[in-house]
Amino acid sequence: MGFLALGINHKTASVDVRERVAFSPEQLADALQRLRDETRTQEVAILSTCNRTEIYCAQDQLNDQSLIDWLAGFHGLSVEELRRCSYLHREAGAVRHMMRVAAGLDSMVLGEPQILGQMKDAWQAARTAGTLGPYLDRLFQSTFNTAKQVRTDTAIGENPVSVAFAAVSLARQIFSDLERSTALLIGAGETIGLVARHLFEQGVKRLIVANRTLERAELLSEPLGGQAIILNQIPEVLAHCDIVISSTASPLPILGKGAVERALKQRKHRPMFMVDIAVPRDIEPEVGSLGDVYLYTVDDLHEVIEENLRSRQGAAEAAERLIEIGTDEFMQRLRALAAVDVLRRYRQRAEQFRDQELSKALGKLERGGDPAALMSEMARALTNKLLHDPSVQLKQMSAEGRAEALALAQELFALDDTHNAQGRS
Structure with missing residues (x-):
């Protein structure tokens, strides 16, 4: 699952453009559902404030062009006009961007607190519209936690200037x-x-x-x-x-x-x-x-905002470090979730093989077969089924000269010298 953040803000677009791209509260539910259906995006949320309009997506195959086309079409802008003032962040970049926005590091007023509430409103709107989904929900929750840590552990919110x-x-x-x-x-x-x-x-x-x-x-x-x-x-x-x-x-x-x-x-x-x-x-x-x-x-x-920026620059640097930590931790958890999914599917296949061989062995046992011989036959058949696909893939990788894949397979199956020595003892 990949993430994408597409948007415009006060740094990239004038108020003339921003007001044309803004979503009113009354539009939001319909816009979210249309965005999901018309771009075939699995999970979507929209943040729309006076200073920014941003689309957040979670999708297996990310297509930024379809998002730009949809946003331009919805608001009656030309695609080129929108592309000139928009920005795009992918994967870890999208995660980092959302966390920076929620913490007030991308705001006109550095560290302003209102944006976190607006981000929570965007999360709730997507949840209500049924466009949130588990991956985007996890990202929002990590974003909220990181933004809260920034406000707790740095001086970014002291003497707030809004x-x-x-x-x-x-x-x-x-x-x-x-x-x-x-x-x-x-x-x-x-x-x-x-x-x-x-x-x-x-x-x-x-x-x-x-x-x-x-x-x-x-x-x-x-x-x-x-x-x-x-x-x-x-x-x-x-x-x-x-x-x-x-x-x-x-x-x-x-x-x-x-x-x-x-x-x-x-x-x-x-x-x-x-x-x-x-x-x-x-x-x-x-x-x-x-x-x-x-x-x-x-x-x-x-002018007032720039003065605020200068007074909070030290706190902003500390906040940026927390954002990097939050981004890295979220991406690690996401990769772990991907591994869990692969393991789940492989376990389902292994259990299917087990049930097939067990059913065969029980049938032969009922017909009077020798239990010891049947257990040995079942174990051998199950081992062959479990190793067949990995064996075919490893041979193909070896033939293609993919040494890094073979090294990874050796690590995956714990075939280092220590394990080999233990196996021989």
């Missing part, structure tokens, strides 16, 4: 006194939850949380003394908001240029700071052309 923190850091640069600012947060997921806490800690007195369901918005806003609204109430409060940060799973923009223009007129063109963390984007890109709006996307947070 995309949410980076967004709030940018807001602090635009508004010197955040205590006098009103913030509108669109969405009620984990990222917006982090944004809300960071803004609250920075002294923002008025927080408004807008979400598709009012209950989720209330769960987030009430502990922080904020206000909860539903999405269609955004135009009513937008003019009062100095900061707008959005992160939803909506496939279409939630905030358009027209609504922002009207809000700016009511504000008498006082500046608005906006960060669109979502992929696909929640705020129409054209909003950025308005003179009094500072609009940033997730790709614009690099």
Whole structure:
């Protein structure tokens, strides 16, 4: 069984491409089943976040071209466009990549903790859709264990800096006194939850949380003394908001240029700071052309992220060593499983030979045959059957000059001098 990881991320593709390749939660179950059936892949999972979309596969015969063709076809992209910004990892490389992703070593924010939860969501989605399978499940479990060890044994997660923190850091640069600012947060997921806490800690007195369901918005806003609204109430409060940060799973923009223009007129063109963390984007890109709006996307947070990278570089090096250990241990276990499968099949064949010869001997014994002679005959026949196929293969290897195979056979059957000496004593 082999493994393959195919994907795009914030390093290889712009937000324009990433939002076109993203899978919404509503699409995921159908996409997983179609991916498995249409590419004839045995086990598949999909990870889709604002910074990456990745396909993980376990398959006897790995075919990366069929995966690229399928992904391009599903999202209506050209194969060449997707190939230019995609990456591919096989076997141990795929294992290493998944572990690096789960540990936050491949994230825009080095060591960010949210990605491990997103990886677990991908595992659960594949499990629910029936596309996981035993080999990919083992890989996910080893990935989770290694990521947990990285967070426990290194300082990669100390003083965490997330995309949410980076967004709030940018807001602090635009508004010197955040205590006098009103913030509108669109969405009620984990990222917006982090944004809300960071803004609250920075002294923002008025927080408004807008979400598709009012209950989720209330769960987030009430502990922080904020206000909860539903999405269609955004135009009513937008003019009062100095900061707008959005992160939803909506496939279409939630905030358009027209609504922002009207809000700016009511504000008498006082500046608005906006960060669109979502992929696909929640705020129409054209909003950025308005003179009094500072609009940033997730790709614009690099400066804050780079500072985070420098501060965690030592911890990252220690984490990389743990990733290598985790990869090696998983591949060793996988090879051991392959040996178990071969042994199981060979044992089944040996037991079949045994049952055949035993049945013959018992029949002859019932007809009055000599027990000692029959036991000797059965032992000789069973030995011949067990040795027939290995003997044919060894002779063929010898004729082909495959000395390494003969040496391996000698090791496999424990035919070294020590065993020979013991056999003669």
